[in-house]
Amino acid sequence: MTRLLVVGSINMDYVFEASCLPRNGETLGGQSFRRTPGGKGADQAVAAARLGAETWLVGCTGDDAEGHGLLDHLRAEGVCTDHVATTVDAPTGAAAVFACQGESAVTVVPGANHRLTPAHVRTAETLFARSDMVLAELGIPMAAAMEAAALAHRFGKPFLLTASPAGAIPPELLQRVNLFLTNQHELMMGFGDGQTEWRALLAKWPGRIVVTRGDEGAAHVDGQGTLHEQPAFRVPVLDTTGAGDAFAAALAVHWALGIPQAMRMACAVAAMAVRGFGSQSTLPTRQELWDFLENAG
Template sequence: MTRLLVVGGINMDCVFETACLPRSGETLGGQSFRRAPGGKGADQAVAAARQGAETALVGCVGNDAEGHELRERLRAEGVHIDHVATTTDAATGAAAVFACRGESAVTVVPGANHQLTAAHVRAAEPLFARSDVVLAELGVPTAAVMAAAELAHRFGKPFLLTPSPAGAIPPELMQRVHLFLANQHELTAGFGDGHVDGDEWRALLARWPGRIVVTRGSEGAAHVDGQGTLHEQAAFRVPVLDTTGAGDAFAATLAVHWSLGIPQAMRVACAAAALAVRGFGSQSTLPTRQELQDFLDSTSGQGQLITD
């Protein structure tokens, strides 16, 4: 069983299903509304736990009804939450998610997520010592992420980072990351000039061999290994309802299956992402281990790995 430690954000999502995404100044009628647990750190932790990984989360929620509810939901999913702090200085993080025909637009108010400190992370040192892989994202302060990277390095653990929200990555953090798990926008924001231009992702992968996996939505995922070989993983063709949780399903699954090697772990991660888009909400459709295995067994002819 993989032992995964996740450092990241915890939100309460407000999900609006609409016929189209709203434009500036426009008021639309919606089709449905629901509150649902979210946040990239929480999503990744739940995704890993459902796949059988022993999973712990380092994060922060507010001392409010949403914070208490989210802690209990994480506990019910089997995530260890001893190092999920509670603060009185900010409300629990929240996100407004507009979902329309497989597309989504999200606004996040970080709230308590920005109260997570390096001291909170260092207090979880025993978890770093016993974990197999550490997975983090940038929805919490950089100082907390850097503390996680330093502890992972101290104990010789692979440190994987989802560079979201997209932006420039501090050089000192860049040096500590074993593998970046980025979509094309995050890739160009962190490693290029910020513009997604055709096949620019290929050049960026080649410039950082062994360091990046890029996810490309319906085009699958790709990685250039340390020897300069490009591995492209085709996506699985499935009906798409909501892509909100797909990236987190991918990241968590690749981390859980780290021991397979990146090319094979990408295939399993693409399968998990495919299952995550079958319904609305970022956590409701994250697959269990059995669901993932059954899906892979039933799609043996799809999602084949291509190595150039």
């Protein structure tokens, strides 16, 4: 069993579904509204736990009804939350998700997520020592992500970073990340000049980046300069929210298989995740993943 430590954000998602996405100044009538658990860190932790990994989460929630409810939900999913801090200084993080025919636009208010400090991360030092790998993302303060990278480095653990939200990555963090997970936009923002083609960017960072390409699948250039491409699995798409987090968790859980095979697993999990609404509700179990792959051929 993989032992995975996730350091990341915990949100409550407020999902509004309409026939199209609203434009600036426009008021639309919606079709449905849902309140669902979310946050990149929480999504990754739940995805990993459902795939059979022993999963710990380091993060921060507000001392409010949303935060308490999300912690109960995470525990029910099998995620250890002993090192999730609670703050009275900010509300639990929230995301407004506007969904339309499989596409989405999201506004995130980080709230308590931005109260996660390096000191909070250090309280989980024993988990860094026990884990097989560490998975983090940038929905938390950069200082907290850098502390997670430093602890993973100290204990010799692979450190996987979802480079989202997109932006400049400090040189010290660049040096300590074993593998970056990006979509094409994040790849261009974090590693390119806005003009260099994605294959060329992967070639400049051999062995360091996996890029997701939506319905084109995923790609990676290994340390020998060989390009590996994994096609997407064709499924009906209802909601893409959280698909990247599902991919990241599956890649981490299957890391020991090698990146090309782990990408296949991750593309399958992401495909299964987009077939229903919500970032966590349709995440598959390990058995469901194997059944899907068997049927996919």
